Amino acid sequence: MVVVMGPGADEAQIEEVASRLRLMGLSVHRSDGKERIILGAVGDLGALDVEDIRHLPGVQDVVRISVPYKLVSRAFQPESTIVTVGGATIGGKQVAIMAGPCAVESEEQVEAVAVAVARSGAFILRGGAYKPRTSPYTFQGLGEEGLRILRRVADRHGLAVISEVLDTQHIPILEKWVDVLQVGARNMQNFALLRELGRIRKPVLLKRGFSATIEEWLMSAEYILAGGNRQVMLCERGIRTFETMLRNTLDLSCVPVIQQLSHLPVVVDPSHAVGVRDKVPPMACAAVAAGADGLLIEVHPHPETALSDGAQSLYVPQYEELVVRLRGVAKAVDRTL
Ligand code: PEP
Numbered sequence: 001m002v003v004v005m006g007p008g009a010d011e012a013q014i015e016e017v018a019s020r021l022r023l024m025g026l027s028v029h030r031s032d033g034k035e036r037i038i039l040g041a042v043g044d045l046g047a048l049d050v051e052d053i054r055h056l057p058g059v060q061d062v063v064r065i066s067v068p069y070k071l072v073s074r075a076f077q078p079e080s081t082i083v084t085v086g087g088a089t090i091g092g093k094q095v096a097i098m099a100g101p102c103a104v105e106s107e108e109q110v111e112a113v114a115v116a117v118a119r120s121g122a123f124i125l126r127g128g129a130y131k132p133r134t135s136p137y138t139f140q141g142l143g144e145e146g147l148r149i150l151r152r153v154a155d156r157h158g159l160a161v162i163s164e165v166l167d168t169q170h171i172p173i174l175e176k177w178v179d180v181l182q183v184g185a186r187n188m189q190n191f192a193l194l195r196e197l198g199r200i201r202k203p204v205l206l207k208r209g210f211s212a213t214i215e216e217w218l219m220s221a222e223y224i225l226a227g228g229n230r231q232v233m234l235c236e237r238g239i240r241t242f243e244t245m246l247r248n249t250l251d252l253s254c255v256p257v258i259q260q261l262s263h264l265p266v267v268v269d270p271s272h273a274v275g276v277r278d279k280v281p282p283m284a285c286a287a288v289a290a291g292a293d294g295l296l297i298e299v300h301p302h303p304e305t306a307l308s309d310g311a312q313s314l315y316v317p318q319y320e321e322l323v324v325r326l327r328g329v330a331k332a333v334d335r336t337l
């Protein structure tokens with residue numbers, strides 16, 4: 001349920017409503033919009049008489065939310081969430097690019113990509129240090145050493161850093177080295193991990209599980225917001241369908257659907273969606289045309305020798321060419337890049 005406070009409501013009135021809701025055993029989350037303040041009440045509403053709240057001083061309206069997600073919904077927060085990471089803003093007019101190798105392999109490898117990422121005007125460098133691999137016998141990532149490399153290289157080029165968190169026990173290590181913590185598709189419903197990420201104060205990029213519905217995905221984001229961390233971005237990275245021609249099927253229609261249902265930014269990862277390099281640029285352009293707030297793209301200086309996801313990683317010149325094309329698409333849909 002959300003309580004919409006009137007434009008003239010003062011702090012004492014807001015606190016009175018909040019404490020009434022808390023007395024009913026509900027948890028109260030406040031959203032300070034440009035035009036009004038909204039209180040989201042989450043919990044068992046069984047004992048609550050909505051009319052009691054509606055008639056409290058300063059209250060303009062009380063709306064019951066029928067969808068299971070509350071804090072991520074636009075009803076709770078009509079204004080889009082804008083996440084700021086280094087020089088990038090995600091969720092506003094700007095389209096943010098996060099680019100880099102699938103996995104951090106060496107300082108030279110990350111450096112070669114970082115030069116191009118910085119030159120292209122992007123602000124965020126990606127690279128996995130803890131890798132969720134289907135086979136336990138393949139490269140699992142360099143761990144904290146990988147994060148140190150990523151940080152060092154990014155700092156040299158004035159870039160921010162995003163990397164995946166696989167496990168709750170790694171959160172403090174990632175918090176130390178990165179600017180954005182990525183939750184991978186395989187962990188979208190790792191509720192213990194999501195709860196812990198609700199306690200931190202760094203942005204989280206939550207990937208869609210490959211068989212997750214949009215509602216399940218939003219419910220996972222709800223875990224993080226319910227814990228108190230509002231800086232969450234959603235990332236579509238392809239879902240599993242009957243189609244076997246490509247690695248996954250990129251569900252671009254989720255972009256406008258989410259933008260209607262939720263205030264959270266939507267990022268698209270065309271690399272993991274298609275799985276092959278030559279299909280990445282067209283889908284990256286399509287994502288921006290569809291309204292994506294950001295892109296996550298894999299780039300490698302020598303994809304043919306990459307330790308993971310080489311087939312879908314762009315060559316550096318290909319990435320640079322793509323950014324030029326993306327600028328044109330962004331302009332056409334009244335966005336900047
Ligand atoms: C990745 O970004 O390298 C990754 C493992 O992605 P996903 O979780 O989407 O498979």
Ligand code: MN
Nearest residue numbers: 102298308309
């Ligand atoms: Mn990858």
